[in-house]
Amino acid sequence: MSLHLLPQFIVSGVTNGSVYALIALGFCLIQNATGLVNFAQGDFVMLGAMIAVSLYQAWGLALPIAFPLAVISVAMIGMLLERGPIRWSRNRDVLTLVMVTVGASISLRGAGMVIWGKGERMLPAFGGDTPILIQGAAIMPQTLWILGISCLVLSALFIFYRFTLVGKAMRAVADNPYGARLIGISERRMVALAFAMSGAMGALAGILITPLTGMNYSAGLMLGLKGFAGAILGGYGSTPGAVLGGLLLGVLEALGAGFISSAYKDAFAFLVLLAILFVKPAGLFGAEPAKRL
Amino acid sequence: MNAQRPDPLPHQGPAPGPSPGEAPAPNPPPRLRPQSRHALAVLALILLALPYALGNDYLLLLFNIIALNALVVLGLNLLIGCAGQISLGHAAFYGLGAYLGAIAGSTWGWPLPAALLFALMLTGLIGWLLAVPTLRLEGHYLVMATLGFNIIVTIAINQLEPFTGGPSGLAGIAPLQAGGFLIDSDRRFYFFIWGLFLVLFAATLNLTDSRVGRALQAIHDNELAAGAMGVACHRYKVRVFVLSTLYAALAGFCYAHYVSFISPKTFDIFYSVQVVTMVVIGGMGNLWGGLVGAALITALPELLHRFEDLHVLIYGLILTGALVFVPRGLVPSGLALLRRLRDAAAATPATDAADAPGVAAAWAPPAIEPAPAAALPDSLGSPGTVLEPLLTIHNLSKHFGGLQAIHQVSMTVASGEMVALIGPNGAGKTTLLNIISGLIEPSAGRLRFRGTRLEGLRPHAIAALGIGRTFQAVQHFRHLNVLGNLLLGYHTRGRAGFLGCAWRSPAARREARRIAAQARAELRRVGLEGTAEHSVDQLSLVQQKVLEIARTLALEPALLLLDEPVAGLNPRESEQLMEWIGQLRAAGLGIVLVEHDMNMVMRYADRVVVLQHGAKIADGPPRLIQRDPKVIAAYLGTGAPGEVPLEP
Numbered sequence A: 001m002s003l004h005l006l007p008q009f010i011v012s013g014v015t016n017g018s019v020y021a022l023i024a025l026g027f028c029l030i031q032n033a034t035g036l037v038n039f040a041q042g043d044f045v046m047l048g049a050m051i052a053v054s055l056y057q058a059w060g061l062a063l064p065i066a067f068p069l070a071v072i073s074v075a076m077i078g079m080l081l082e083r084g085p086i087r088w089s090r091n092r093d094v095l096t097l098v099m100v101t102v103g104a105s106i107s108l109r110g111a112g113m114v115i116w117g118k119g120e121r122m123l124p125a126f127g128g129d130t131p132i133l134i135q136g137a138a139i140m141p142q143t144l145w146i147l148g149i150s151c152l153v154l155s156a157l158f159i160f161y162r163f164t165l166v167g168k169a170m171r172a173v174a175d176n177p178y179g180a181r182l183i184g185i186s187e188r189r190m191v192a193l194a195f196a197m198s199g200a201m202g203a204l205a206g207i208l209i210t211p212l213t214g215m216n217y218s219a220g221l222m223l224g225l226k227g228f229a230g231a232i233l234g235g236y237g238s239t240p241g242a243v244l245g246g247l248l249l250g251v252l253e254a255l256g257a258g259f260i261s262s263a264y265k266d267a268f269a270f271l272v273l274l275a276i277l278f279v280k281p282a283g284l285f286g287a288e289p290a291k292r293l
Numbered sequence B: 001m002n003a004q005r006p007d008p009l010p011h012q013g014p015a016p017g018p019s020p021g022e023a024p025a026p027n028p029p030p031r032l033r034p035q036s037r038h039a040l041a042v043l044a045l046i047l048l049a050l051p052y053a054l055g056n057d058y059l060l061l062l063f064n065i066i067a068l069n070a071l072v073v074l075g076l077n078l079l080i081g082c083a084g085q086i087s088l089g090h091a092a093f094y095g096l097g098a099y100l101g102a103i104a105g106s107t108w109g110w111p112l113p114a115a116l117l118f119a120l121m122l123t124g125l126i127g128w129l130l131a132v133p134t135l136r137l138e139g140h141y142l143v144m145a146t147l148g149f150n151i152i153v154t155i156a157i158n159q160l161e162p163f164t165g166g167p168s169g170l171a172g173i174a175p176l177q178a179g180g181f182l183i184d185s186d187r188r189f190y191f192f193i194w195g196l197f198l199v200l201f202a203a204t205l206n207l208t209d210s211r212v213g214r215a216l217q218a219i220h221d222n223e224l225a226a227g228a229m230g231v232a233c234h235r236y237k238v239r240v241f242v243l244s245t246l247y248a249a250l251a252g253f254c255y256a257h258y259v260s261f262i263s264p265k266t267f268d269i270f271y272s273v274q275v276v277t278m279v280v281i282g283g284m285g286n287l288w289g290g291l292v293g294a295a296l297i298t299a300l301p302e303l304l305h306r307f308e309d310l311h312v313l314i315y316g317l318i319l320t321g322a323l324v325f326v327p328r329g330l331v332p333s334g335l336a337l338l339r340r341l342r343d344a345a346a347a348t349p350a351t352d353a354a355d356a357p358g359v360a361a362a363w364a365p366p367a368i369e370p371a372p373a374a375a376l377p378d379s380l381g382s383p384g385t386v387l388e389p390l391l392t393i394h395n396l397s398k399h400f401g402g403l404q405a406i407h408q409v410s411m412t413v414a415s416g417e418m419v420a421l422i423g424p425n426g427a428g429k430t431t432l433l434n435i436i437s438g439l440i441e442p443s444a445g446r447l448r449f450r451g452t453r454l455e456g457l458r459p460h461a462i463a464a465l466g467i468g469r470t471f472q473a474v475q476h477f478r479h480l481n482v483l484g485n486l487l488l489g490y491h492t493r494g495r496a497g498f499l500g501c502a503w504r505s506p507a508a509r510r511e512a513r514r515i516a517a518q519a520r521a522e523l524r525r526v527g528l529e530g531t532a533e534h535s536v537d538q539l540s541l542v543q544q545k546v547l548e549i550a551r552t553l554a555l556e557p558a559l560l561l562l563d564e565p566v567a568g569l570n571p572r573e574s575e576q577l578m579e580w581i582g583q584l585r586a587a588g589l590g591i592v593l594v595e596h597d598m599n600m601v602m603r604y605a606d607r608v609v610v611l612q613h614g615a616k617i618a619d620g621p622p623r624l625i626q627r628d629p630k631v632i633a634a635y636l637g638t639g640a641p642g643e644v645p646l647e648p
Helices: A003-034 A041-058 A063-088 A094-116 A141-163 A165-175 A177-182 A187-213 A219-234 A239-259 A262-279 B034-054 B057-082 B090-107 B112-134 B141-159 B186-208 B211-221 B223-228 B233-259 B269-282 B287-325 B330-346 B349-355 B429-436 B459-465 B482-489 B498-503 B506-525 B541-553 B571-586 B598-604 B622-627 B629-636
Strands: A132-134 A137-139 B176-178 B181-183 B389-400 B403-414 B418-422 B444-449 B467-469 B559-563 B590-594 B607-612 B615-620
Touching (some): A003 A137, A003 A187, A003 A239, A041 A094, A041 A219, A063 A187, A063 B287, A094 B287, A137 A141, A141 A165, A141 A187, A141 A239, A177 A187, A262 B112, B034 B057, B034 B186, B057 B090, B057 B211, B090 B112, B090 B141, B090 B269, B112 B141, B112 B233, B176 B233, B181 B186, B186 B211, B186 B233, B186 B287, B186 B498, B211 B506, B223 B459, B287 B330, B389 B429, B389 B590, B403 B590, B403 B615, B418 B571, B429 B590, B482 B506, B506 B541, B541 B571, B598 B622, B622 B629
Parallel strands (some): B418 B590, B467 B559, B559 B590
Antiparallel strands (some): B176 B181, B389 B403
């Protein structure tokens, strides 16, 4: 088939994959801090993009200002989700808490529909619309922005976890919340921080992808599910796994859409998910789940 | 002779037990519990009167959709509430039932029953293929698999236009008919679908209150202990998942033939989330709650329609609020509230205090007639004959990564012999028990139980062979009462399956009656008679331990593995419990006892095996072990043979 298009597919796969990786990281942060799957993650993505659109278009703020403001807003929303419904919940059962995030997701989507309507919204591309040609692949400046910012975020996260006291405290809470409490780490504060960071990751992903694909109030669902699939592909809860899983998912999806059938583009991500669950459920980079007795 | 325990029918009463004549004659279990029967009758009457009271056919349409959703929720509730597994893909099974039935019936022109059978069988098969690999894993992998599956099915329905009509849907599906009678109006469908629902609802209520329902509940509460009671956990989980997909497919089939037009939008992930919400809102594991949840959540968007664009937001907020503030579900919380109000109205302060005791009262050890024949394995003579090994362990090793937990341990246990397994903390005692009972695969070595190899067998199969075990921390099923916990011990001695339990076949009823009588007799014999209907938490520790052992004895084991049975008990209770365990040994059971209480070990054990760092360092009668310098060193860390720390 059209093998000469391969570089193009890889570029678009890596672009989408970086966005999936950011979303997967959001899942991963909350999973590690609380053991919950946050179904509102996709709505963080939508909110980030929509808030940036409003700030840029309605308020006329410059993109470099609207961008960080939107990220901070969604971080606050993430923290409110934890401070509010999740902390108020009288039943600490994991299933109930996960269902609370489902409820939150529907509420956020509903709010999105009320505020921004049902139409498609756009942001301008960061670096203009003139593609750069490299090795037969046309690369949009936006793609470079996405890759660059993703790399930056990853490095920052790595430094945070490895070299800062707060990051280490957060890993301690994930590893053993009881032990962490005993040595004076506030588990609550760490969990709130995890939700805030996860909201920021989602918002970032949303703002980065909107100039390429647009955004509407319900688009968060599919993006969130793909990020989730990426996180499982890499090994649920593993930070490097989330990144590699997200990237791999993006590439596989682009290749599947390009070489097999673009009609089934969205299905490939989930076929890969099923395959990995059947063959290597711990994910590509996750540790085998320890059997507890 | 093979250790397989065949049909337990000609059984002589519970292991060392009283004569069957002593057992009370419990009432034969009726087709349906009286309370459920009354509630169902009321529900049926209301439903019957409703169409005449309403007069508005739009509302009938709403009620029909409620019935369809309630049908999906019924199966899903069984899966979530009883077996503790979540599916976020039931919209896909609902859709498969609808599309497969419609394609077979309308496009290919198959007769209705054939189309129904085709839709059910194919959906069930797909569900089975999805469940077998994912349910083998611990954790919530089923959620992710079903979620992915749902999205794939929605996309496939959209894309397979020649079959499904694609996004624009499939129209012109003929209405259902039964023997020439067309179900083509809202009113006719109303009676049909609610009749169908009530029948399946009654059957499912039966199922939850049966051998199978108990096993499912046990899997949810404590999978580990359920396996040790001989419950084939994986098989049950797969079956209940497939059953729930069949309910969904049946509902989908009826839906397609009712509305005569189906499109992919109906079967997307949002519907899956909705049905799970119905279960959670109503009350997980409470079938009545599922019905209430289905009615509320189905009606809610209708009620919210006049808010137009706000309706999604309001829906989400109501959902979140209900989950946050009424997390147990509306029906269980409502019932609890009613009970509290009733108690507050009826109770004088005095009864409150007088109610609780009597439960945690002192426990007296059961009187055991020495050596009743029933406890003896057929292959062995009386306890006086030569002891031939029941369990043989040869060169067993287990390592976790680099850690050598068990290193080339060999030992035997004979019928009527109590072997104590001792050793410092971390010596590998519990690991050894876990290997024998199949929870952990050995890395190397052989295990033979009456000639049958145990390596590679699942815990439930090992339990069924006749190896019972208790756990270091007492393991119970918290959603089952004391009698229910004990009844679970008889799981391997029942035969009734899903169908038998759901329809209460005569054989299933006879079996339930026989086992309930045995369990009650056993409960009386071990001195827990008055507590049958109590929750296990209300028992004292010693009573809980007795219950756990009684439950394990109900398996009719030939070998009993006891992990620190007297830990946490006071001296008198320990004495009584060990006295009872000693009598079980005298009755012919082989016993492996892991225990830290040296007094007990030295007094009761026939032989002592000492482990240190996973290796066996001594094996012999208690007298010799007490003087073994290696053992003393292991316990004290020094080699001063003059001091004898193990002297009782």
